[in-house]
Amino acid sequence: MLSTLDPGSPAARRGLSDITIRNLFIIPTIAFLIVFNIFPLIYSLGYSFTDFRASSNAPASFVGLQNYRDLLNDEHVWNNFSVTAKYVLISVGGQVLVGFGVALLLNRKIPFKGFITTLLLLPMMMSMAIVGLFWQLLYSPSWGIIDYVLGLEDFAWLSNPDVALYAVAITDIWMWSPFVMLLCLAGLSAIPQHLYEAAAIDRASRWYTFTRITLPLVSPLLMIALIFRTMEAFKTFDLAFIMSNLDSTELIAIKLYRLAFQQWQTGPSCALAYMVLIMVLAITNIYVKYLNQAKER
Amino acid sequence: MAAVQSVRHRALNRTAIALVLVVTVIYLIPIYWITTTAFKPRSLATTVPPTVLFKPEVTSFVKLFTKRVQMIGEVDPEIYKKAPWWEQRIYDLGERFIKDADGNIEPSGYLSRFMNSLIIAISSTFLAVAMGALTAYGFSRFRMPGEQDWLFFILSTRMLPPVVVAIPMFLMYRAVGLVDSHLGLIILYTAFNLSFSVWLMKGFIDEIPKEYEEAALVDGYTRMEAFFKIVLPQAATGIAATAVFCFITAWNEYAFALMMTNRRAQTAPPFIPSQLGSGVTDWTAIAAGTVLFLLPVAIFTFLLRKHLLRGVTFGAIRK
Numbered sequence: 001m002l003s004t005l006d007p008g009s010p011a012a013r014r015g016l017s018d019i020t021i022r023n024l025f026i027i028p029t030i031a032f033l034i035v036f037n038i039f040p041l042i043y044s045l046g047y048s049f050t051d052f053r054a055s056s057n058a059p060a061s062f063v064g065l066q067n068y069r070d071l072l073n074d075e076h077v078w079n080n081f082s083v084t085a086k087y088v089l090i091s092v093g094g095q096v097l098v099g100f101g102v103a104l105l106l107n108r109k110i111p112f113k114g115f116i117t118t119l120l121l122l123p124m125m126m127s128m129a130i131v132g133l134f135w136q137l138l139y140s141p142s143w144g145i146i147d148y149v150l151g152l153e154d155f156a157w158l159s160n161p162d163v164a165l166y167a168v169a170i171t172d173i174w175m176w177s178p179f180v181m182l183l184c185l186a187g188l189s190a191i192p193q194h195l196y197e198a199a200a201i202d203r204a205s206r207w208y209t210f211t212r213i214t215l216p217l218v219s220p221l222l223m224i225a226l227i228f229r230t231m232e233a234f235k236t237f238d239l240a241f242i243m244s245n246l247d248s249t250e251l252i253a254i255k256l257y258r259l260a261f262q263q264w265q266t267g268p269s270c271a272l273a274y275m276v277l278i279m280v281l282a283i284t285n286i287y288v289k290y291l292n293q294a295k296e297r
Numbered sequence: 298m299a300a301v302q303s304v305r306h307r308a309l310n311r312t313a314i315a316l317v318l319v320v321t322v323i324y325l326i327p328i329y330w331i332t333t334t335a336f337k338p339r340s341l342a343t344t345v346p347p348t349v350l351f352k353p354e355v356t357s358f359v360k361l362f363t364k365r366v367q368m369i370g371e372v373d374p375e376i377y378k379k380a381p382w383w384e385q386r387i388y389d390l391g392e393r394f395i396k397d398a399d400g401n402i403e404p405s406g407y408l409s410r411f412m413n414s415l416i417i418a419i420s421s422t423f424l425a426v427a428m429g430a431l432t433a434y435g436f437s438r439f440r441m442p443g444e445q446d447w448l449f450f451i452l453s454t455r456m457l458p459p460v461v462v463a464i465p466m467f468l469m470y471r472a473v474g475l476v477d478s479h480l481g482l483i484i485l486y487t488a489f490n491l492s493f494s495v496w497l498m499k500g501f502i503d504e505i506p507k508e509y510e511e512a513a514l515v516d517g518y519t520r521m522e523a524f525f526k527i528v529l530p531q532a533a534t535g536i537a538a539t540a541v542f543c544f545i546t547a548w549n550e551y552a553f554a555l556m557m558t559n560r561r562a563q564t565a566p567p568f569i570p571s572q573l574g575s576g577v578t579d580w581t582a583i584a585a586g587t588v589l590f591l592l593p594v595a596i597f598t599f600l601l602r603k604h605l606l607r608g609v610t611f612g613a614i615r616k
């Protein structure tokens with residue numbers, strides 16, 4: 001820290017001062033992020049109050065809150081939000097169940113445990129777009145192995161409006177359960193063994209041990225996984241966009257993309273982007289709180 | 298009683314290990330399936346019931362990198378005999394390479410997309426790690442008014458949905474001519490990775506004892522010298538892990554690439570799926586492209602295995 005050296009000492013006077021170095025090291029990064037993240041957002045806040053279309057040369061005219069009003073009155077947008085909510089619920093719920101379950105199984109002495117864990121973590125490191133691509137091969141109605149293994153003949157997963165969202169969510173669960181597993185495993189292995197020994201001496205039931213020892217001690221890390229995955233699932237674009245193009249899988253990020261880059265309704269798309277942005281920032285705030293708590297432990 | 302307990306305990310343990318194996322196998326089936334599809338002859342890629350046993354071949358990789366046309370009639374046996382084995386495989390399919398006037402085989406779009414992915418991922422990783430290491434050191438060692446708020450600000454830029462940022466960035470890029478350029482994507486990926494790099498590097502640098510630098514300062518080093526000669530070498534593992542994470546993120550990124558590029562600077566993630574819609578789908582070639590694309594990620598995952606937890610929690614959880 002700055003205080004460790006007496007400012008008058010010869011060591012502190014050599015070279016650049018600590019304050020200069022600090023500014024030299026930190027300011028470029030902050031400036032970079034402001035120019036390429038914050039400035040564009042200010043720019044799009046301006047456009048959200050206009051009827052600007054990026055595809056035409058017509059100048060933008062100010063329409064006030066009209067875009068926001070239109071979006072909030074648009075049934076389709078509400079539908080996009082409810083599809084997104086459903087998707088978040090299914091995929092994050094599935095990830096927590098599978099991830100926590102596998103972590104419980106893995107939390108013991110197992111031969112080649114490190115190797116098996118790394119194998120299980122592979123899906124989460126892959127590109128969402130590419131995973132979405134090759135799951136289409138698995139889901140194929142005529143010759144996909146999923147239909148074959150389940151004994152379903154020609155069952156269309158991704159073109160059936162009733163199941164397409166579940167199919168995408170299953171892929172997401174496959175991809176991201178390992179993430180939940182990784183965090184839960186860290187939480188589980190940090191639980192002191194003597195707590196379980198004490199519970200065994202007291203003849204505590206398995207269920208009691210699980211709800212009173214395991215769950216509370218894993219929950220800080222489980223919460224981090226849960227919040228992070230909720231945020232990511234809420235933002236999902238790649239996976240659903242690649243796998244299916246039905247109304248029943250049109251997540252809010254896909255709607256935003258279509259509005260901005262296919263219909264070129266720049267003004268309204270900026271307004272919708274802002275609604276999404278505020279929700280994401282709110283979740284980020286909660287997430288960072290939990291991260292900092294976990295750090296202090 | 299204790300003996301009964303331990304027998305039950307052991308039985309439970311065995312069941313759990315068996316279940317772990319079953320789960321692992323089920324988990325790896327999708328990866329196994331796409332990998333084997335890349336080595337199947339085209340006729341066996343989409344059979345009912347699915348083909349499990351087959352003689353592996355690499356024709357799909359030859360197809361992946363080249364442009365071909367259907368041949369009219371038979372190939373001249375003389376030409377066939379002189380052709381290298383991989384060209385013969387193409388003749389066997391009733392196709393031939395498209396060649397330019399000098400007889401050079403025309404490469405397919407995949408090669409240039411793969412190279413674009415490499416150039417963009419490596420450049421943006423370098424920038425994000427270099428700036429990230431400096432900033433992390435600044436936050437780790439010096440007091441900064443509103444430090445927590447700045448760190449939150451930095452992390453929040455990472456959480457922005459790509460589509461939200463892409464709309465105004467597209468307009469700005471169009472104004473300065475950066476749409477479909479390598480530089481444009483490099484800037485976006487650097488910005489995207491920078492916050493991650495700062496947080497992760499800060500975790501690593503926090504762990505290096507301050508006493509090392511203080512000793513160096515007393516020995517007559519300047520702060521700068523102490524940073525470059527003492528701290529950076531100590532943080533080498535952290536820098537390497539951060540770089541690999543940044544590389545994977547940039548390598549995998551799809552949304553920005555889809556919206557900001559279309560041909561010249563297009564990366565592999567938007568290109569590979571676009572092959573699906575065009576004409577009759579050749580899943581073996583798509584699978585070959587997928588396998589080559591996933592290979593670096595798989596290797597890096599194994600190299601990173603000790604740091605994965607730290608990486609996915611932005612350096613907050615170390616263990």
